[in-house]
Amino acid sequence: MDGNGRWASQRGLPRVAGHRAGAESLRKAIRTAVEHGVEALTVYAFSSENWRRSSEEISDLTSLMRYYLERELATFEKEGVRLQIIGDFSAFGSELAAKLSRAVERTSGNRRITLVVALNYGSQAEIAAAARKLAERARSGAVDPADICPAMLEAELQTANLPELDLLIRTSGEERLSNFLLWQAAYAELVFLDTLWPDFDEATFTHAIEQYRGRHRRFGGR
Known part of the structure; x- marks a missing residue:
C-alpha cells in the first residue's frame, strides 16, 4: 500500500492525512476482494525498514493502527x-500487541475472507527464520539435511496456512517488491500501478483482477 505520503504532499497535507486516506482505501479493497471471491488479501502495512522514518510519523502510524483496529473490529466480525x-x-509495544492478538483471536472463526496484515515484516527475515528452524531440526536429528526441499521451507513460513499467492499489486509507480512476500511471489502475477494507494478504489482493484484473469499462467511450462 504505497503512496500515502506523496498523496498528502500533493495536496499540501501532513503525511498522517495520507495514511488516514489509505485506511479508507483498505476498507474499499476488502469489500472489493470479497465481491470477487478472493480468499485472502495480504497488505503491507509496516515493513521492518519503516522504522527508519521519523519518530513522529511512526507515532502517527501506530495511533492510526490502534484507531483502525478499534473501529473496524466489530465490522470484521x-x-x-x-x-x-x-x-x-x-x-509496537505490549498494549497494541495485546489488542492485535485479541483481534486475531476474536476473528479466528470467520471464513468469508482472510485479511493478512504485514506489520514489522520483512520477507528476507521470514525466510531466514524458516531456514533456522529447519537447521535446528537437522541438528537435533529430526530431519535429514538431504531431505530438505522447498515444500519443507514453505511450511515454516508465516504464510504456511494461506492459499498460494496469485496476484501481487504494487501501487504508486514503484516497480519492485521491496522485501514483500519474496518466496510466495515466485509464480505470482505482478501488476504495477501508477495509482497512489489512497486513490486505489474499487474500479482500480477490479481492473487489476481482470488483468490477472486475462493472463496465461504456465508455471514454467509451455
Missing part, C-alpha cells in the same frame, strides 16, 4: 473477515 498478522508486531 459482522462481515466474516478473519484477521491474521505476519511479522513481529510485538515491536
Whole structure:
C-alpha cells in the first residue's frame, strides 16, 4: 500500500492525512476482494525498514493502527473477515500487541475472507527464520539435511496456512517488491500501478483482477 505520503504532499497535507486516506482505501479493497471471491488479501502495512522514518510519523502510524483496529473490529466480525498478522508486531509495544492478538483471536472463526496484515515484516527475515528452524531440526536429528526441499521451507513460513499467492499489486509507480512476500511471489502475477494507494478504489482493484484473469499462467511450462 504505497503512496500515502506523496498523496498528502500533493495536496499540501501532513503525511498522517495520507495514511488516514489509505485506511479508507483498505476498507474499499476488502469489500472489493470479497465481491470477487478472493480468499485472502495480504497488505503491507509496516515493513521492518519503516522504522527508519521519523519518530513522529511512526507515532502517527501506530495511533492510526490502534484507531483502525478499534473501529473496524466489530465490522470484521459482522462481515466474516478473519484477521491474521505476519511479522513481529510485538515491536509496537505490549498494549497494541495485546489488542492485535485479541483481534486475531476474536476473528479466528470467520471464513468469508482472510485479511493478512504485514506489520514489522520483512520477507528476507521470514525466510531466514524458516531456514533456522529447519537447521535446528537437522541438528537435533529430526530431519535429514538431504531431505530438505522447498515444500519443507514453505511450511515454516508465516504464510504456511494461506492459499498460494496469485496476484501481487504494487501501487504508486514503484516497480519492485521491496522485501514483500519474496518466496510466495515466485509464480505470482505482478501488476504495477501508477495509482497512489489512497486513490486505489474499487474500479482500480477490479481492473487489476481482470488483468490477472486475462493472463496465461504456465508455471514454467509451455
